[in-house]
Amino acid sequence: VSDLAIIGIYYFQDGAYLREELQYLLDNDIKDKGEYQLTNALENMKNKGTIFVPGQVTEWLDCGNKDATVFTNQRYLEYLKERGEKLVAASAKITNSVIIEPVYIGENAVITNSVVGPHVSLSADAVVEDSRLSNSIVQTAATVRHANVAASMIGNSASVTGKPADLSVGDFNVLRV
Structure with a gap:
């Protein structure tokens, strides 16, 4: 018994062992409240001798819904900037655009005639x-054109065209306004 909580951040040196235990749950249909x-x-791992070492955090950020995830992204980018992390990939192509830090720009991202950040x-x-993008998360291979996007999440390979302002667009969806 302790005053520590599991908050959803894990590091496993042996991922294969974790996979085995997860497969055991699936094979034996072991669920709590249907999940x-x-x-x-x-x-199960603890009972078989695995030793878990807790870490401590100074801030607990949630990703349970769009607004919480966007806020967590904001705090994380601020943290990375304070640490001096390099947040723009060398392969990113930025043309005739303004970048307002902190922002993360991934490999081979393309930004043209736009304002991105903070x-x-x-x-x-x-x-x-x-x-114009601010306070948002745009996932892998997503496209945003002619749009003003704020406080939003745009999923993998999704496409947004038009003037929306507050979005949650899932993977592979297309939105034209």
Whole structure:
């Protein structure tokens, strides 16, 4: 018993062992409240001798919904900037655009005639053209064109064209306004 909580950040030196325990849960249909629980696999590992070492955090950030995830992204980008981390990939192509830090720009992302930031994470292969993005997450291979996007999440390979302002667009969706 302790005053520590599991908050969803884990590091495993032996990922194969974790996979075995997760497979055991699936094979034996072990669920709590109708869902498979990672904590059941962790308990099995502990009972078989795995030693878990807790870490301490100074801030607990949630990613349970769009607004919480966008806020967590904002705080994380601020943290990375304070540490002096390099947040713009060398392969990113930025043309005739303004970048307002902190932002993360992934490998091979393309930004043209746009204003990006603050607090934007733009994943690998994302494309932003003639747009304004702030406080948002744009995932891998997503496209934003002719849009004003704020406080939003845009999924993998999704496409947004037009003038939306507050979005949550899932993977592979297309939105034209």
